[in-house]
Amino acid sequence: xxxxxxxxxxxxxxxxxxxxxxxxxxxxxxxxxxxxxxxxxxxxxxxxxxxxxxxxxxxxxxxxxxxxxxxxxxxxxxxxxxxxxxxxxxxxxxxxxxxxxxxxxxxxxxxxxxxxxxxxxxxxxxxxxxxxxxxxxxxxxxxxxxxxxxxxxxxxxxxxxxxxxxxxxxxxxxxxxxxxxxxxxxxxxxxxxxxxxxxxxxxxxxxxxxxxxxxxxxxxxxxxxxxxxxxxxxxxxxxxxxxxxxxxxxxxxxxxxxxxxxxxxxxxxxxxxxxxxxxxxxxxxxxxxxxxxxxxxxxxxxxxxxxxxxxxxxxxxxxxxxxxxxxxxxxxxxx
Amino acid sequence: xxxxxxxxxxxxxxxxxxxxxxxxxxxxxxxxxxxxxxxxxxxxxxxxxxxxxxxxxxxxxxxxxxxxxxxxxxxxxxxxxxxxxxxxxxxxxxxxxxxxxxxxxxxxxxxxxxxxxxxxxxxxxxxxxxxxxxxxxxxxxxxxxxxxxxxxxxxxxxxxxxxxxxxxxxxxxxxxxxxxxxxxxxxxxxxxxxxxxxxxxxxxxxxxxxxxxxxxxxxxxxxxxxxxxxxxxxxxxxxxxxxxxxxxxxxxxxxxxxxxxxxxxxxxxxxxxxxxxxxxxxxxxxxxxxxxxxxxxxxxxxxxxxxxxxxxxxxxxxxxxxxxxxxxxxxxxxx
DNA sequence: AGTGCAATTGACAGCGCTGTCATTTTCATT
DNA sequence: AATGAAAATGACAGCGCTGTCAATTGCACT
Numbered sequence: 001x002x003x004x005x006x007x008x009x010x011x012x013x014x015x016x017x018x019x020x021x022x023x024x025x026x027x028x029x030x031x032x033x034x035x036x037x038x039x040x041x042x043x044x045x046x047x048x049x050x051x052x053x054x055x056x057x058x059x060x061x062x063x064x065x066x067x068x069x070x071x072x073x074x075x076x077x078x079x080x081x082x083x084x085x086x087x088x089x090x091x092x093x094x095x096x097x098x099x100x101x102x103x104x105x106x107x108x109x110x111x112x113x114x115x116x117x118x119x120x121x122x123x124x125x126x127x128x129x130x131x132x133x134x135x136x137x138x139x140x141x142x143x144x145x146x147x148x149x150x151x152x153x154x155x156x157x158x159x160x161x162x163x164x165x166x167x168x169x170x171x172x173x174x175x176x177x178x179x180x181x182x183x184x185x186x187x188x189x190x191x192x193x194x195x196x197x198x199x200x201x202x203x204x205x206x207x208x209x210x211x212x213x214x215x216x217x218x219x220x221x222x223x224x225x226x227x228x229x230x231x232x233x234x235x236x237x238x239x240x241x242x243x244x245x246x247x248x249x250x251x252x253x254x255x256x257x258x259x260x261x262x263x264x265x266x267x268x269x270x271x272x273x274x275x276x277x278x279x280x281x282x283x284x285x286x287x288x289x290x291x292x293x294x295x296x297x298x299x300x301x302x303x304x305x306x307x308x309x310x311x312x313x314x315x316x317x318x319x320x321x322x323x324x325x326x327x328x329x330x331x332x333x334x335x
Numbered sequence: 336x337x338x339x340x341x342x343x344x345x346x347x348x349x350x351x352x353x354x355x356x357x358x359x360x361x362x363x364x365x366x367x368x369x370x371x372x373x374x375x376x377x378x379x380x381x382x383x384x385x386x387x388x389x390x391x392x393x394x395x396x397x398x399x400x401x402x403x404x405x406x407x408x409x410x411x412x413x414x415x416x417x418x419x420x421x422x423x424x425x426x427x428x429x430x431x432x433x434x435x436x437x438x439x440x441x442x443x444x445x446x447x448x449x450x451x452x453x454x455x456x457x458x459x460x461x462x463x464x465x466x467x468x469x470x471x472x473x474x475x476x477x478x479x480x481x482x483x484x485x486x487x488x489x490x491x492x493x494x495x496x497x498x499x500x501x502x503x504x505x506x507x508x509x510x511x512x513x514x515x516x517x518x519x520x521x522x523x524x525x526x527x528x529x530x531x532x533x534x535x536x537x538x539x540x541x542x543x544x545x546x547x548x549x550x551x552x553x554x555x556x557x558x559x560x561x562x563x564x565x566x567x568x569x570x571x572x573x574x575x576x577x578x579x580x581x582x583x584x585x586x587x588x589x590x591x592x593x594x595x596x597x598x599x600x601x602x603x604x605x606x607x608x609x610x611x612x613x614x615x616x617x618x619x620x621x622x623x624x625x626x627x628x629x630x631x632x633x634x635x636x637x638x639x640x641x642x643x644x645x646x647x648x649x650x651x652x653x654x655x656x657x658x659x660x661x662x663x664x665x666x667x668x669x670x
Numbered sequence: 671a672g673t674g675c676a677a678t679t680g681a682c683a684g685c686g687c688t689g690t691c692a693t694t695t696t697c698a699t700t
Numbered sequence: 701a702a703t704g705a706a707a708a709t710g711a712c713a714g715c716g717c718t719g720t721c722a723a724t725t726g727c728a729c730t
Contacts, residue, residue, distance in 0.1 A: 052716030387686030
């Protein structure tokens with residue numbers, strides 16, 4: 001039989017309210033009382049009834065993760081991070097896939113929120129840049145945290161990574177390995193990350209006193225297919241690069257595939273770098289050198305910020321989390 | 336201001352209880368009354384307070400999805416199916432990643448369930464075969480639906496697909512295309528699907544009056560790497576197969592990759608079939624002919640079964656959902 | 671010992687809904 | 701028109717918790 005707060009109160013010889021105070025970490029409880037209550041609660045394996053709590057406090061103890069991201073991997077990691085953050089705080093995560101292409105996405109969200117009011121929302125890209133959505137959330141006054149938004153809103157805290165710096169590091173790593181002829185494959189032009197990653201590449205090249213060879217910078221759109229096209233251009237040009245940095249793993253995989261078809265050995269004749277550290281990066285042969293985004297960490301941080309918002313005075317406009325350059329087998333020193 | 340059931344009751348000129356009955360589709364309400372209440376509810380944009388409902392009815396209107404599956408794609412699809420099923424019934428889905436390798440997985444689950452009691456649980460593989468977990472669920476008397484379990488429990492309804500039949504169809508398709516020398520790459524020996532898929536292959540070969548060439552049946556473990564090894568064996572043997580059926584897409588991708596390295600053209604010289612229809616299957620060049628599992632559908636069905644359990648008299652031991660043979664570019668007629 | 675103030679504790683209502691059971695209405699049948 | 705059973709409706713308590721506010725206790729200081 002599940003025990004209630006009343007059971008704990010009786011057993012500990014205090015009032016329900018005091019038990020409630022202890023369980024919610026409210027101040028003004030004598031240390032001794034607090035310990036006794038905690039001990040009894042543990043003994044009785046008490047855990048509060050979420051519905052009752054929610055009803056009384058008009059909180060839901062629920063966070064929602066909104067997404068419309070084609071990458072299951074990205075979503076899975078964000079989810080995991082958010083769930084882990086929720087777990088210790090008695091919160092839970094509900095997930096809400098949303099379809100970007102529907103015309104009335106704002107209404108759809110509003111309807112969902114009416115049915116299931118949540119205490120906060122995690123917005124993942126590309127949803128975090130949708131004006132309709134943001135308007136609805138502001139109007140409904142629901143706290144939210146955008147993950148990796150294009151433009152940082154000035155009124156809410158967001159969570160992100162530094163694409164420019166990551167891209168800089170990958171490029172610098174290649175240059176440090178003696179590569180001078182560098183190729184770059186851009187991402188989808190409408191994706192803000194594309195610009196940033198290219199920027200980091202340019203910065204690193206220039207920082208090394210080299211020059212960006214614009215003929216070796218090719219457009220792509222993050223798809224494997226576009227990577228194939230780009231790789232064909234780069235690998236059949238007369239001044240073939242010795243290293244190619246693709247803006248994501250799918251395109252990097254395409255480079256490896258095209259190289260293999262053309263009899264160019266990776267990493268012997270060509271180093272290849274990707275971005276994202278998708279499962280693909282380890283499936284491939286050779287395994288891809290790539291950038292691991294702090295996806296899990298961003299999910300974790302976003303949830304934490306919603307559960308325990310920092311005081312207004314030490315609110316940061318955004319939290320930038322650490323990425324990691326993962327060196328695997330697709331890159332090596334230039335001969 | 337959010338409206339309550341009382342508002343609707345007043346506006347419709349009935350009692351709260353009648354409104355409640357209408358909203359819960361209970362019988363014994365005059366058709367006229369029902370319509371009136373529904374109209375008012377719509378007008379007021381009323382939607383019930385989940386917490387209050389849960390508290391009063393001691394139901395949670397929450398379903399949990401338990402998983403420890405390395406494939407984000409699989410999970411994402413199950414989730415999507417389950418969520419869509421929940422959406423129309425006022426249910427919501429919370430997700431619970433669980434770690435198979437922890438020693439006290441049963442306790443961990445029990446703890447979670449104490450904190451967040453749910454009305455039902457969807458168990459995905461490989462969790463659905465864990466005795467500890469099943470014991471806990473039975474003891475706690477929480478309804479659950481296993482998805483694609485190895486052994487069908489006799490007391491609960493499960494949801495699955497027909498691996499044997501799917502595998503049979505792929506093989507038959509290859510044979511129908513004139514292939515006589517067929518290679519097969521097995522899956523992980525401890526995964527029940529491996530056996531079933533191999534069985535379907537054997538059945539189809541024999542049904543066609545052919546014989547299974549055991550030299551062309553190679554072990555694998557579902558990983559890309561194991562696929563590479565298997566492909567090397569198959570493609571360098573003197574009696575090279577004209578078609579290879581790999582037990583999953585990762586291994587099929589490995590076959591394509593090895594073939595390309597060896598100068599064997601796919602599908603010109605070699606047809607390749609996979610299983611799962613992972614995103615990889617479409618990323619690859621050529622795109623993989625494969626089997627699409629009804630993952631979304633299984634998630635949907637599992638949730639539906641929990642939300643609205645069939646009457647005991649027409650309970651089925653399991654629901655087998657339709658897979659689909661997806662013919663893409665990695666297979667063609669044998670010359 | 672007496673005073674005042676802060677720290678601690680408790681009594682109680684009520685969050686929005688559903689379950690129970692009593693009451694009223696409807697309607698086929700005599 | 702009278703009767704009875706079934707259908708429709710409503711009154712009310714109470715689910716388990718927290719917010720409000722009042723009551724009590726502890727303690728430093730006269």
